[in-house]
Amino acid sequence: MQQFLVTGGQVLAGDVLISGAKNAALPILFASLLSEKPTTISNVPKLKDIETSVKLLQLFGAEVSFADNVVQVDAGKVSNQFAPYELVKTMRASILALGPLLSRFGQAEVSLPGGCAIGARPVNLHIDGLRKMGANIVVENGYIKATAGRLKGAHIIMDMISVTGTENLMMAAVLADGTTIIDNAAREPEVVDLAVYLNTMGAKITGAGTDSIVIEGVKALHGGAHKVLPDRIETGTFLVAAVVSGGDVTCRNADPAELEVVLNKLREAGADITVGVDWVRADMRGRSLKAVNVKTVPHPGFPTDMQAQFTVLNVVAEGVGMVTETIFENRFMHVPELQRMGAKISLEGNTAVCQHTEKLMAAQVMATDLRASASLVIAGLVAHGTTVVDRIYHIDRGYEHIEDKLKGLGANIQRVNAA
Numbered sequence: 001m002q003q004f005l006v007t008g009g010q011v012l013a014g015d016v017l018i019s020g021a022k023n024a025a026l027p028i029l030f031a032s033l034l035s036e037k038p039t040t041i042s043n044v045p046k047l048k049d050i051e052t053s054v055k056l057l058q059l060f061g062a063e064v065s066f067a068d069n070v071v072q073v074d075a076g077k078v079s080n081q082f083a084p085y086e087l088v089k090t091m092r093a094s095i096l097a098l099g100p101l102l103s104r105f106g107q108a109e110v111s112l113p114g115g116c117a118i119g120a121r122p123v124n125l126h127i128d129g130l131r132k133m134g135a136n137i138v139v140e141n142g143y144i145k146a147t148a149g150r151l152k153g154a155h156i157i158m159d160m161i162s163v164t165g166t167e168n169l170m171m172a173a174v175l176a177d178g179t180t181i182i183d184n185a186a187r188e189p190e191v192v193d194l195a196v197y198l199n200t201m202g203a204k205i206t207g208a209g210t211d212s213i214v215i216e217g218v219k220a221l222h223g224g225a226h227k228v229l230p231d232r233i234e235t236g237t238f239l240v241a242a243v244v245s246g247g248d249v250t251c252r253n254a255d256p257a258e259l260e261v262v263l264n265k266l267r268e269a270g271a272d273i274t275v276g277v278d279w280v281r282a283d284m285r286g287r288s289l290k291a292v293n294v295k296t297v298p299h300p301g302f303p304t305d306m307q308a309q310f311t312v313l314n315v316v317a318e319g320v321g322m323v324t325e326t327i328f329e330n331r332f333m334h335v336p337e338l339q340r341m342g343a344k345i346s347l348e349g350n351t352a353v354c355q356h357t358e359k360l361m362a363a364q365v366m367a368t369d370l371r372a373s374a375s376l377v378i379a380g381l382v383a384h385g386t387t388v389v390d391r392i393y394h395i396d397r398g399y400e401h402i403e404d405k406l407k408g409l410g411a412n413i414q415r416v417n418a419a
């Protein structure tokens with residue numbers, strides 16, 4: 001098992017290159033199953049979740065290559081529609097195989113995704129929507145077993161806003177007979193990127209990015225090429241790291257337009273934020289950091305995937321900041337770990353009340369989920385001494401070469417094998 005050793009006290013400065021978005025690349029990889037023709041997807045981050053997805057596609061019978069951040073998929077010979085627990089348990093996004101497999105092949109058997117430290121994360125909305133499109137679905141022995149003739153277009157009103165739920169149903173609807181309308185759809189940029197990719201291959205999707213998506217079913221998709229959009233959460237994570245260290249960092253290959261609410265919170269916290277078309281700079285030199293209140297909500301509101309990072313920001317900042325989580329019921333696993341480092345945080349229901357902590361102290365801490373891990377690394381960057389972050393396989397699910405990128409900005413961070 002590997003660990004990070006993070007020694008605090010360095011002021012981050014310089015440029016960092018942002019990778020393609022994990023949460024866009026994952027649905028796009030599964031969407032490639034919808035076409036018999038080869039497709040090329042570029043700007044794919046080299047992450048554990050991507051490797052798992054590639055393994056799943058290969059298990060289904062697709063020919064897949066992954067080199068230099070480019071994935072080529074030829075799903076022409078897919079012959080197996082079974083996604084086993086052993087692969088699915090490590091990655092929530094594997095549920096995204098369900099819609100495309102069912103839509104193209106009329107059958108799919110996908111293990112329920114494994115438990116996750118941030119909450120229960122059911123998939124009832126995915127199943128309900130597919131049933132509305134005519135699928136027969138049973139859930140038994142931990143597997144979702146689905147069959148259908150050609151799926152039929154339907155009017156689906158999502159009970160709750162679900163990102164992967166919207167994506168799964170959108171993919172399923174692409175090859176359905178007739179028109180599907182998904183109302184109360186997720187508006188995340190990653191949903192839009194998936195729609196752009198599908199439309200490149202001949203799908204007929206309008207309205208992605210609004211809460212009502214219309215998909216006119218087509219008989220087949222052709223091939224195509226697509227570049228995955230930049231990772232807004234990775235961008236936000238580096239900006240928070242820059243700001244808490246009192247530094248000056250520019251994220252390149254980024255898309256600031258997708259990060260408006262986070263950038264405004266950083267401005268409110270005292271950072272000088274400037275943006276260009278594909279870059280964003282946070283300059284905190286000579287400025288004082290103030291706590292901010294944040295409340296997570298679906299896009300375009302404040303993203304839950306930036307909540308843990310802002311919890312650390314608020315601990316380092318002057319004043320009291322409230323961090324309220326409304327998307328997941330158990331997404332404060334980083335709080336007890338930060339408390340081990342001396343952070344003054346109290347949990348009141350779904351709100352973390354964060355108070356200024358004079359000096360965070362290094363400690364041995366455990367990463368519990370992806371963004372929690374990022375928050376522990378950020379805390380380590382400003383703590384006194386050397387923080388040991390255990391279980392960093394969580395961070396490898398979502399951050400490409402994070403230690404190299406941080407080192408490039410002057411951070412003192414090492415990846416080591418645990419004794």
Ligand SMILES: CC(=O)N[C@H]1[C@@H](OP(=O)(O)OP(=O)(O)OC[C@H]2O[C@@H](n3ccc(=O)[nH]c3=O)[C@H](O)[C@@H]2O)O[C@H](CO)[C@@H](O)[C@@H]1O
Pocket residue numbers: 023026092093119120121122123124125126160161162163164165190304305327328329
């Ligand atoms: C791979 C990917 O894109 N992951 C993102 C996606 O996760 P994911 O798509 O899993 O998250 P959802 O948007 O589905 O979850 C939102 C809420 O809806 C609930 N829910 C969801 C589906 C369902 O069938 N039933 C149900 O009750 C969930 O438990 C949660 O409380 O969006 C989350 C919310 O922005 C992000 O934190 C994740 O990084």
Ligand SMILES: C=C(OP(=O)(O)O)C(=O)O
Pocket residue numbers: 023091092093116305370371398
């Ligand atoms: C929760 C996340 O991812 P996933 O849905 O893949 O677990 C995340 O990216 O923060």
